[in-house]
Amino acid sequence: MGSELVEDVSELPRKRMGAGALFVDECDRVLLVEPTYKDYWELPGGVVEANESPLAAVVREIDEELGLTVSMGRLLVVDWVPPGLYPNDGVMFLYDGGQLRADQTAAIALQAQELVSWAWCDESEVSERLPAVLARRVAAARSLRRDGGVAYLEDGFVIA
Template identity: 75%
Template sequence: MESERVEDIARLPRKRMEAGALFVDELDRVLLVEPTYKDYWELPGGVVEANESPRAAAVREVGEELGLTVPMGRLLVVDWVPPGLYPTDGLMLVYDGGVLSVEQTAAITLQAEELRSWAWCNDAEASKRLPGLLARRVAAARRARSADALAYLEDGFAVA
């Protein structure tokens, strides 16, 4: 009986999962990063590793990418992404990283192997730097942050 349970569990589907952070400055601009291995910008964050919580992944990724140790606030966005660029579907989670102070911003140290640069962006700048899916996700995270709400998206689109 035990071996049947193990076999059943082994057949369960697997989803990709990533976690990121929405940081803003005192002017309410969002922090975006430019990866070296992609041709578009995104929020700081990355893949949730095996046996790692999404929140812990966001903290770890921000530490690795930006050299910052900051607590993650509440969950802002859950975005289900269908197969496309990747062969499997996935869940993308965005946490509230909060407002970065001038001192924290000055302490940003990029992980050169992964990030080319970073920038504070207003909504118009962010929409120019982000592909459609990520622009929708970031906009939803900003709305959720200001409304003290949680946004559920599918492929970046709000689902009623």
């Protein structure tokens, strides 16, 4: 009977999962990164690997990509993303990375194979540099960071 369950589970659909961090500076600007492998900017973070929690993934990715060891804050949004930028749907988790201090910002060391640069971006720059779905996700997360709560989004639009 046990092998039937394993076989049944192996046939279930799989979803892409990603986890990112919303870092801000003292001016409430958002930290964005410029990947080497995309033609648009991103939030720091990345793919959740097999048997890895989204929280562990974002902490690992921040260490790998930015050279920062941080404690992640609370979950801000969960965003289901339909096929579009990617050929399949996915679930994205965005955590509150908090306000980075000047010494933390000075310690950022980009992983050259993955990131070209980083920048602090105001609301207008976030909208210019990110695809619309990511810009909506960041706007929702910034609001939740200030006002509290967690939101469920679909394609960057707040549902609940």
